[in-house]
Amino acid sequence: xxxxxxxxxxxxxxxxxxxxxxxxxxxxxxxxxxxxxxxxxxxxxxxxxxxxxxxxxxxxxxxxxxxxxxxxxxxxxxxxxxxxxxxxxxxxxxxxxxxxxxxxxxxxxxxxxxxxxxxxxxxxxxxxxxxxxxxxxxxxxxxxxxxxxxxxxxxxxxxxxxxxxxxxxxxxxxx
Amino acid sequence: xxxxxxxxxxxxxxxxxxxxxxxxxxxxxxxxxxxxxxxxxxxxxxxxxxxxxxxxxxxxxxxxxxxxxxxxxxxxxxxxxxxxxxxxxxxxxxxxxxxxxxxxxxxxxxxxxxxxxxxxxxxxxxxxxxxxxxxxxxxxxxxxxxxxxxxxxxxxxxxxxxxxxxxxxxxxxxxxxxxxxxxxxxxxxxxxxxxxxxxxxxxxxxxxxxxxxxxxxxxxxxxxxxx
Numbered sequence: 074x075x076x077x078x079x080x081x082x083x084x085x086x087x088x089x090x091x092x093x094x095x096x097x098x099x100x101x102x103x104x105x106x107x108x109x110x111x112x113x114x115x116x117x118x119x120x121x122x123x124x125x126x127x128x129x130x131x132x133x134x135x136x137x138x139x140x141x142x143x144x145x146x147x148x149x150x151x152x153x154x155x156x157x158x159x160x161x162x163x164x165x166x167x168x169x170x171x172x173x174x175x176x177x178x179x180x181x182x183x184x185x186x187x188x189x190x191x192x193x194x195x196x197x198x199x200x201x202x203x204x205x206x207x208x209x210x211x212x213x214x215x216x217x218x219x220x221x222x223x224x225x226x227x228x229x230x231x232x233x234x235x236x237x238x239x240x241x242x243x244x245x246x247x248x
Numbered sequence: 249x250x251x252x253x254x255x256x257x258x259x260x261x262x263x264x265x266x267x268x269x270x271x272x273x274x275x276x277x278x279x280x281x282x283x284x285x286x287x288x289x290x291x292x293x294x295x296x297x298x299x300x301x302x303x304x305x306x307x308x309x310x311x312x313x314x315x316x317x318x319x320x321x322x323x324x325x326x327x328x329x330x331x332x333x334x335x336x337x338x339x340x341x342x343x344x345x346x347x348x349x350x351x352x353x354x355x356x357x358x359x360x361x362x363x364x365x366x367x368x369x370x371x372x373x374x375x376x377x378x379x380x381x382x383x384x385x386x387x388x389x390x391x392x393x394x395x396x397x398x399x400x401x402x403x404x405x406x407x408x409x410x411x412x413x414x415x416x417x418x419x420x421x422x423x424x425x426x427x428x429x430x431x432x433x434x435x436x437x438x439x440x441x442x443x444x445x446x447x448x449x450x451x452x453x454x455x456x457x458x459x460x461x462x463x464x465x466x467x468x469x470x471x472x473x474x475x
Contacts, residue, residue: 091264091267091268092309094267095264095267098451106292117354118354120354121353121354121355124353124355125355136356137354137356137361138354139363140358141354141356141358142354144358144362144475145362145365148415151268151376160325173307180256180259181256181259181260183261184253184260186258192356194348194359194466194467194470197358199253202253202257202279203253203256203257203260203261203264204260204261204264205261214357214358215357215358215359216356216357216358216359216360216471217359217470217471217473220473221473224473225470225473230252230253232376234253236253244372
């Protein structure tokens, strides 16, 4: 990678850095693991940047890389991938009171609990949906058809809806 | 109270914006030295790892030297040849896997990349099992014969105890394979809490391959909008 590409990469990373953190948040509750994951994503983005050909938007590509790293990490392959390229001290700084965490009783807190109960693929769909992506954009990131995204999202929405009702009932009946 | 995902989407977006504002990248990231460190790391931890390559090359060279100096002694030559072929084959397999791992394109759509990761995982487990099982042939007699001849100048084949030694080693090697598979299946969960020991137990017992196959099926069903 030449210095112009490096500068371009850093500028793009700076612009889209929040993607990494949001994806890490979707797959990791432990703050230390989450920081490791964000660093791992950054390293992978850096290594993969030479293959970025601009056919999809940078944000779409960054989501793919971040989610692939997160899912591999989630499924236990992270350790091996890390071993081929140790983490660097990137020193991301962020506030400990993360807005996406939510409180135990608030809506976002409940949503987070329900998202944690989804498998890694449906979790990717919900996170992308909540970030405001269209079915087409989600399909580009996940690699399924837009119709499949819509069908699956409808199923997940129903599942979450039932989960909300359960959590709501349990809170109302709690002493 | 009725909550649905559509309503929460706006709330999530609002919090997401707040996260954007709070999140900031350390200026250290933007320093050139970070780039330099990354370059060094990529080089240092290239395919197969520097340490592994060093050990592998040294072993191959030593065995090559042994072959050259013992060409007139067929029994020792064949033992060293078998051992060297095993060392070279496992080394090549290791390098190829590291290269495949490093060539994974994380910018591919999720289902595509995850399927590649899973296929690689299966190939890795199969390769480990092959090395482990064929290792039972070379780790015992050829290894000891070459070590004794190379390090102490003793030809074990000429020893009066060799037949007993060989018989016990062959029996041990043959018995070890089913025993390892049985122990891994029966006590895999309890063998150790360490990642490495569990990983070996799962590989030998075939649990890793079964899990990988199951996950590939899951990815396929997800892509086909089933399940």
